Amino acid sequence: MERGSAAAGSGAAPAPAEEGEGCAGLWELPVERCERRPECGRCSRPQKVCLCPFLPIHPLKVSICLYIIQHPAEESRVLRTVPLLAACLPPDKCKILVGRRFSEDRYPELATVCRNPNTLILYPGAEATNLEEVAVMSSSPSVMIIIDGTWSQAKDIFYKNSLFRLPKQVQLKTNISSQYVIRTQPTNTCLSTLECAAVALTIMEKNTIIQETILRPLQALCSFQLQHGAQIHHSKEHLLKNGLYDKPMPKNKRKLRRMELLVNNVKI
């Protein structure tokens, strides 16, 4: 499987727009104020489209703790799935670290977690074991690290931080298609971070209720967006295979090769 979303950040988060900041010289104009729309404190959605009615009343009971390593660009996206994931879990079971670089000096707690033999990192590749196989083994994992960002952001975070190559690397061998239809995914089986977490927790905790509960707000989000004019984004794979890809083909040979692989169902 491929990760759809993968990210992290320290201090790179966009500061809430101060009144007037960035608007120098525009004071006279009777335009909207450059403020963010008020957000719901629980789901981080604009208050008018709050998804809290679709969240569980009580956080799910899970034994595994998730560490979401979030790329700074992901934090500022309009459609974010990680706040919805966090809202489904107890606060001590879902930790979010935003950044690109995670050194042992600056993140001693994370370093300890990475050195723990019971920690897993969800990142697909030749070295990764299928999570289903890990789940049947005796030792019970206590922490799972997931990278939240685009495919290339996740790759950068995984390979440029030696800490992330310490835990056992696992991947999801799943056939489920992404329900996150608003955002273009590279392949049909490319899951959002929330979907990855839902599937992974369900496998590890052996409880399908987890997946249903975590995916409910995502389904609500997608149907809401679609009702309000968002277009279904088919994956690049779907568009290419059906001759619907309307963007210029990349000039870069490596990128072109990647797209050929997508069409021919080769895992990249």
Ligand SMILES: [Zn+2]
């Ligand atoms: Zn809400």
